[in-house]
Amino acid sequence: MAGRTVAVSNPDKVYFPQTGHTKLDVIRYYLTVAEGALRGVAGRPMVLKRFVHGAAGEAFFQKRAPSARPDWIETVELSFPSGRTAEEIVVRDAAQLVWVANLGCIDLNPHPVRADNLDHPDELRVDLDPVPGVGWPQIVAVALVARDVLADFGLTGWPKTSGSRGIHIYCRIEPRWTFTEVRGAAVALAREIERRAPDLATARWWKEERHGVFVDYNQNAKDRTIASAYSVRPTPDARVSAPLTWDELADCRPEAFTIDTMPVRYAAVGDLSGGIDDQAGSLEPLLKLAADHEAAGLPDAPWPPHFDKQAGEQPRVQPSKRRPSTPRQPGDTGQPGSARQPGSGRQASGTREPTAPSAPAPPAPGKASGATGRRKSTMPLIEVARAASQGEAMLGLDRWKERHGDVWPYLEPSDVLVDSMRGRSSTWTRIRLNLRNVPAGQRPAQEALDVDYNPWAGGG
Numbered sequence: 001m002a003g004r005t006v007a008v009s010n011p012d013k014v015y016f017p018q019t020g021h022t023k024l025d026v027i028r029y030y031l032t033v034a035e036g037a038l039r040g041v042a043g044r045p046m047v048l049k050r051f052v053h054g055a056a057g058e059a060f061f062q063k064r065a066p067s068a069r070p071d072w073i074e075t076v077e078l079s080f081p082s083g084r085t086a087e088e089i090v091v092r093d094a095a096q097l098v099w100v101a102n103l104g105c106i107d108l109n110p111h112p113v114r115a116d117n118l119d120h121p122d123e124l125r126v127d128l129d130p131v132p133g134v135g136w137p138q139i140v141a142v143a144l145v146a147r148d149v150l151a152d153f154g155l156t157g158w159p160k161t162s163g164s165r166g167i168h169i170y171c172r173i174e175p176r177w178t179f180t181e182v183r184g185a186a187v188a189l190a191r192e193i194e195r196r197a198p199d200l201a202t203a204r205w206w207k208e209e210r211h212g213v214f215v216d217y218n219q220n221a222k223d224r225t226i227a228s229a230y231s232v233r234p235t236p237d238a239r240v241s242a243p244l245t246w247d248e249l250a251d252c253r254p255e256a257f258t259i260d261t262m263p264v265r266y267a268a269v270g271d272l273s274g275g276i277d278d279q280a281g282s283l284e285p286l287l288k289l290a291a292d293h294e295a296a297g298l299p300d301a302p303w304p305p306h307f308d309k310q311a312g313e314q315p316r317v318q319p320s321k322r323r324p325s326t327p328r329q330p331g332d333t334g335q336p337g338s339a340r341q342p343g344s345g346r347q348a349s350g351t352r353e354p355t356a357p358s359a360p361a362p363p364a365p366g367k368a369s370g371a372t373g374r375r376k377s378t379m380p381l382i383e384v385a386r387a388a389s390q391g392e393a394m395l396g397l398d399r400w401k402e403r404h405g406d407v408w409p410y411l412e413p414s415d416v417l418v419d420s421m422r423g424r425s426s427t428w429t430r431i432r433l434n435l436r437n438v439p440a441g442q443r444p445a446q447e448a449l450d451v452d453y454n455p456w457a458g459g460g
Contacts, residue, residue: 001031002093004072008102015054015106018236021259026232027101029240032263033230034094036243036271037108040228041097044110045076045088045118047225052104055234058388059427065089066103073099076115080223081307090115107163107231107241112182112220117175121182122280125226126150126157126169126189127216128201133413134212140250142193142201142213143167147246149192153285158276161254163233163241166213168226170273172280177287179222180310185286187301188293190215205302207417208379208434218304229273232259243272380435380443381417385451386428390418393429396451400433410438421455428455 011024030037048062063086065075073096075087091097091108100108112123126146130139143159146169150157157169173182190203193215200212219226227233231241242257242265257265294300300313385396397416401408415434420427435443 001098002095004070004095006095006098006102008098013054015051016236016238016259017054017056019238019259021238023102023104025259026106027098029232029259029263030097030101030230031094033266033271034097036266036273037228037230038091038094038097039271039273039276040230041091041108041110043090043092043114043116045078045090045113045115046100046111047109048089048100048103048105049107049109050104051106051234055106055236055238056389056391059234061427063088070099072096074115076118078111078118106234107227109225109231110228111223111225114175119179120175120177121179121220122173122175124155124171124173124182124186124189124283125219126171126186127162127219127226128167128169129214129216130165131207131210131212131214131414132416132418136253137250138200139165139167139213142197142215143169143249144246145197145201146189146193146215149189149196153189153289155281155286156279158243158273159246159249160229160241160243160273161239161252161257163227163231163239163254163257164235165254167249168241170229170276172276173283174280177283179220181287182283183217183220184290184300185283186217186220188286188290190217190301191293191298192289203301207419208381211412211414217301221304221307224304230262245272380438381432382435382444382446383449384431384433385449386430386453386455387451388428388453388455390420390429392451392453393418393431396449397431399450400447404444407435407438407442407444410442411435412437428453 008024008027011022011027013023015021015023015026048065049059050062051057051059063078063080065073065087074090074092076090077085078088079085088111089096089100091100091110112121112125113119114122128139128142128146147157147159150169150171155171155173157171159167159169162168177185187203194201194203201215202210202212203215203217204210205218218224227241229241229243233239233241237255238259239254240257240259240262242252242254242262244252300310303310303313384400385393387393387396411433415437417432417434419430419432421430
């Protein structure tokens with residue numbers, strides 16, 4: 001490929017136990033759609049998300065390029081919010097693509113910048129992430145709202161399935177704004193989508209406040225990556241992230257696009273993202289909206305936890321654990337579901353009117369209320385499972401449901417908080433339940449976890 005010979009180790013290793021697809025099947029898939037797959041990653045630094053034990057095994061993230069690599073593998077040095085640097089892989093041709101896949105990279109996770117301009121993203125990414133229980137029609141409805149908002153602000157959105165449950169919309173932008181500015185534009189975009197569809201979408205970062213489809217603006221923060229178009233995803237049925245036309249979005253289903261069906265589709269319709277590089281837009285209109293939000297008193301939205309506190313950001317603590325001195329977002333009453341009331345607390349401009357903070361929760365029994373004392377949560381959250389994989393965690397949730405069949409009907413989809421957590425080099429899953437809708441006398445107490453994974457044991 002590309003004039004080079006690439007050796008594939010363990011080609012018959014089964015990567016997808018349910019479908020029987022092997023490592024070589026994954027590599028052959030990527031060669032079939034190579035032009036489209038390269039369009040999403042070419043010239044971009046890439047985090048290596050390696051599934052060395054297949055899709056059902058635990059993945060680990062490798063930012064630094066392997067020291068043992070061919071001399072035709074390109075790298076570039078990135079700096080991270082922590083201050084550290086790393087040489088990351090840059091893929092430009094099919095040979096490099098296969099070499100990466102041979103490392104166990106089932107999906108491809110590029111940064112939104114090019115190797116020749118690392119400080120200025122050329123891609124705005126809209127990640128529509130449904131809370132558990134939200135159906136495909138609602139996700140599509142939010143995607144169509146996002147398309148219209150982008151168009152109103154001078155940007156062209158290119159949709160694709162995430163390869164899991166959500167939808168991604170990518171916009172090429174002129175590479176002249178910093179990561180902070182691009183993220184600020186993404187925050188304004190998310191808030192505008194929520195303003196136009198308050199019952200369907202949310203821009204709220206904290207999971208205990210979310211409902212419907214979360215517009216994940218923080219995917220535009222520096223050091224965040226998303227699986228690119230045509231990526232195979234580590235799902236049991238070997239789904240792929242499929243570029244779509246807006247006309248077919250409503251009638252398609254994400255499970256229809258797999259490692260087997262995508263090559264047939266690709267041969268029939270070609271690369272539907274083929275024109276994306278020809279439509280780079282300006283962020284100025286969205287940045288103007290962000291400035292209007294700030295002038296109206298709306299604080300910066302929370303950043304990812306591994307970032308230092310940013311200028312203008314409210315204290316980074318979940319609403320249920322805020323102290324009296326912790327200011328709330330304008331319009332945040334502290335009550336569950338307050339953010340989703342259509343038109344509630346909104347001015348004509350779409351910004352929220354400030355309201356007084358709710359009364360603080362009392363100190364937890366036996367704890368002080370000072371700077372080091374933990375406070376009792378204002379929401380009745382319990383933890384159900386900690387597991388190395390989401391599938392194992394969900395099995396723990398199923399067992400909890402069997403033990404508490406009288407309680408489960410009270411819970412809404414947004415009350416099930418499934419968190420993908422990062423250990424030192426791999427992800428793990430935590431599941432919590434918000435019992436706010438369960439009558440106080442029927443709320444189960446926190447139990448010992450029957451799935452209790454320790455992500456820090458053994459250097460996890």
